[in-house]
Amino acid sequence: MNAESKNSFLNLFPLFSVLSDDEKFRLSSMMEHRVKSRYSFIYLPDDESNEIYFLARGTVKIGTHSVDGKEVIKSLIHPTAMFGELGLIGETHRQDFAQALKEDVHLYVLKVEDLKKIMRHNFDLCSRIMSLFGSRLMKAENKLESLIFKDARTRIIDFIKESIDKRGRRVGYEMLLKHSLTHQDIANITCTSRQTVTLVLNELKKSDLIYFNRGKILVRDMGKLV
Numbered sequence: 001m002n003a004e005s006k007n008s009f010l011n012l013f014p015l016f017s018v019l020s021d022d023e024k025f026r027l028s029s030m031m032e033h034r035v036k037s038r039y040s041f042i043y044l045p046d047d048e049s050n051e052i053y054f055l056a057r058g059t060v061k062i063g064t065h066s067v068d069g070k071e072v073i074k075s076l077i078h079p080t081a082m083f084g085e086l087g088l089i090g091e092t093h094r095q096d097f098a099q100a101l102k103e104d105v106h107l108y109v110l111k112v113e114d115l116k117k118i119m120r121h122n123f124d125l126c127s128r129i130m131s132l133f134g135s136r137l138m139k140a141e142n143k144l145e146s147l148i149f150k151d152a153r154t155r156i157i158d159f160i161k162e163s164i165d166k167r168g169r170r171v172g173y174e175m176l177l178k179h180s181l182t183h184q185d186i187a188n189i190t191c192t193s194r195q196t197v198t199l200v201l202n203e204l205k206k207s208d209l210i211y212f213n214r215g216k217i218l219v220r221d222m223g224k225l226v
Helices: 003-012 014-018 021-030 112-119 123-149 152-167 183-190 194-206
Strands: 032-036 041-043 051-057 060-065 071-077 097-100 105-111 169-171 174-178 210-213 216-219
Touching (some): 003 021, 071 183, 105 112, 123 152, 152 183, 152 194, 194 210
Antiparallel strands (some): 032 105, 041 097, 051 105, 060 071, 060 097, 169 174, 210 216
16 A cells, blocks of 8 residues: 555545644554454454554444453444544553454554654643543443443434434434444344344344344434434
8 A cells, every 4th residue: 555545545544634644654664464363353352452443444343242252343434534442542452352353354463562662752642542541431331321321222212313413314314324233233232142133133124123133223304213
């Protein structure tokens, strides 16, 4: 991947808008472009946390496994997002896994130490990265509260609404979400079961609140989706 392509990607990435042209050039020279095939792992638990990833294409899930072997999806990563960044705040070995979903993913990879070098000379970049950590901490706390106070049906509906808010597009009076998730993936994100996800989606479809097929969810009226 040539320097021009790397610079074009950096210009799309909100985090790097605070960098000077010289800093962007230095950063692009440090980055490595990689392609991972669908369903392959980008990293696994106990791998060294010495690299940070910036997603250019595809979808990545970050997850872990419970003591009984059940997969729990902590977050979904979409293009122009950073992940695997805990090495910046002291993580030495991965606790989670990162896996591509149903299409190949294109990544830019940066060594933790290389990003730290630029952060030492750019306070605005440090501030943005710290804000990113803060946002993710609040998101984790909100998810914990949801598990405590909300039932399975509400968590599944909230997941649909939040996904549409972030990545949905309007089609007439309806909202369309294209995704790469199975019912089991949705269950692993919402801490429910595949059977519950299927039951809730079918119930919403029967009530004409949504229509869904593989890879698509169409919400008829966001205001009525409760």
